Amino acid sequence: MNIAVLGAGAIGSFFGGMLSKKNNVTLIGRKEHIQKIKNHGLQINGKTRLKRKINAVEHVYELNQSPELLIITVKSFDTFEAITQAREIIGKKTVVLSFQNGLNNIDQIKKVIAQNQIIAGITTHGVQLVKPGLIHHKGIGLTVIGELSEEKTKRIHHLASLFNDAGITVSISDHINEDIWKKAIVNANINPLTAILNCENGYLAKNPILTTMIHKITKESTEIAKKKGFSFNTEEMIEQTMQVIGQTKQNNSSMLQSIRQGKSTEINEINGAIAKIGRVYGCDVELNDLLTKMIKTMHPTYL
Template identity: 40%
Template sequence: MKIAVLGAGAMGCLYGGLLSIGDNEVWLIDIWKEHVNRINEKGLIIEDENGKKIIKNVQATIDTNDIGIVDLILVFVKSTITDKALKPVKNIIGENTLILTLQNGLGNIEKIQSVVGKKNIIAGTTSHGSTLLEPARIYHAGKGTTVIGEIDRENTERIQNLKEIFTKCKIETVITNNVLGVIWDKLLVNVGINAITALTELRNGELLDFKETEELLEIAVEEGINVSKAKKIILINEDPIEHTKKVCRLTTSNKSSMLQDIINKRKTEIEMINGAIVKEGERQGIKTPINLALTNLIKIKERN
């Protein structure tokens, strides 16, 4: 399969590197010139608790004119720029090119749909964790399951084929007939963890060490649950609050992606996470004061 990864950050490099171990032709697309050049010159280094491996049969580029039409595009850019990042790479999108978003937050499907047809889009979530250490070097911090599905809930041949390709490359993958429920499940976890850790500079597990942060987590997720019910989203987890706390325990020493963004003075995805709960709540006539407060406080930190 010919695969392009749009956004060669920590997660893009992880998936691109793993998929290139098989018989796939993989292209990493990014605007960071030093990163791209080092991958092409020395290979991509993936480290984990067992050591490191150097992936040399992956190609990186800034210019997509040399790639040609691909079978699959994995979108791993920041949710805030999904549509802006897709428009310049329309030259590699053919009639049957699949575009898979495994990004955080809400709105990515709609942003992709503004550039290509809905029939080309599939969606999902990932439980993997990865950190970019330096150009062409990442650390695979946590392994998990990749969940993918058709937006219209069908179980198609193309989604089955994609699962087989991912599985052959040692990416544990399952298919869901409720991909929107899966996306909302992960959204609620991010709603409960990301902004609070970014504001307090606590690691995930430390949120449960303080009554105040645990209470904020509970209320933020509860507001999200209320909005999801109004939208008639069928959630996967029966108790999203407890599930979020479980994720905190399982990733106890992790710095959330939003905390990393704040530390590195990067723009966060707050509008697609807590901000999305606020916007959807307004549409449904549901008040979400804690998520509004968290959203506004993160915006202030971004300005500073």
Template identity: 35%
Template sequence: MKIVVVGAGAIGGLLGSFLQKSGEDVTFVDINKEHVRVIQSAGLSVVRPNGTEIFKVQATTDIKEAGRPDLIIFAVKAYDNQQAAEDCLKIVGPDTTVLTVQNGVGNVDTLSAVLGRDRIIAGTTAFGCTVLGPGKIQPSEQGSISIGELDGRITARLQNVVDTFAKAGVEMHMSQNVDSLIWTKLLVNVGINALGAITLLTNGQLLEYGETAALQEAVVQEGAAVAKAKGIAFMVDDILEHVRGVARGTYNNKASMRQDIERGSRTEVLAINGAIVAAGKELGIPTPVNETLTKLVKAIEKRGKL
């Protein structure tokens, strides 16, 4: 299968490395010139506890050089969705499938408006990954991917994508309720990302302080109230305990939003905590804690790297 990874940072780089290792034809596309230069010259370095793997994979900053793919893995930051989707129009063919496993909500709507809803498969990943520098990432040791068609059908193309990742050794799950899948992951990000970015605590440390544990509970409860009003059920029985379980299970991880803050980069807070605030306003549901955290993260963004 010819695969183009658009946004070859942490998760995009990791998923592309899995597929390249299993023999798929993978090309990375990224706007970070230094990241691409290092991958072109030295390969993508994936740092693991037992050593570093080097993946010699094609990489470019010019999406037109990627050719026409069977599958696009769309892994850019949410704020780059519109431009990246428009760039994808330069390479999509009549049978190209686009898979998004991005954080936050609203990604599917943006991609659908530009590329066509019938192309899109959506899902989430339980992998964590840190960018250590240009051309170098460090993933969590465990993780999985859950994906589904937007209309809930189990199609041949969905099965093909699942089989392709499974051949690469990735634990895969098919979902017939993508909204539930995305909102369950959204609440995990709501409960961890902004707090990690503001406090610079690891995921697990957020549970060790009464103040951050209380804030986590508050933002998750606000998000759950919004989801209930929208008629969205979660994939788990107790969403707060699920968030806490993820935080414990990724104890030493730096949340992706914290990594953005440490680099002095823009964050996806508007697609995560900010999305809860926006939906709450539409539905008449108060979300004061999410609103406060969103404003704090945006202020830290404006301050820039210390």
């Protein structure tokens, strides 16, 4: 299949590199990373080891044909700009697949692309861009994809096989819209708390004050999700959050990494988005709002 990855940073380069074993893949990313890949190939180490020559370009308009699959892996605050840039090369048959975190990505993509061309995905793989050309696969995770309609179509089966054939285990979700919310609720705990406390994920499970805080943040977020029509409950979400903390105890969350690097975070698209939706329904949004504001005070561009 002819595939392009828009936003070839950590996760995009990982998926793109793996898929390139059996497909014609082009990575679209930033200059230094792309130049390194052009000159020396892409290298992945850690849980996956791979070194490959792979097509790489800096701008979406350098693609010479519409991809059959366009994977979006920019950070969620860049989604609208990236998909707008890509509009020219998205053909009627191109399928657009988002693997991003946060609650706004599909809505942003829908502003530019017809809904029936969009597929949602989430992944819990842990990947870092160590330096241009080099990706570190830190933790093996689960990856699911699903039609927005949640139908089990022929194309969703085809896409899942494409990933599985390339060595990335992908299953088809029965309820991808719920999965996106659940991941956002887990992230709404782990990301801001680790960024504020400057700690590894595992620290959150060691301290009873923090455990209580996680219960409260999860309750607030889950109540908001319920208003959106999701039926999962607070206890289930607390359990899932504590499980992820346990499985990733030695990881630095992406938000902590962004703060340390002086980069923008996805706080607006995670806690900010949960609070915004909660406000519409008249829910209590105090904790998500507070965490959003605290993270904003930690980043110079928000001040």
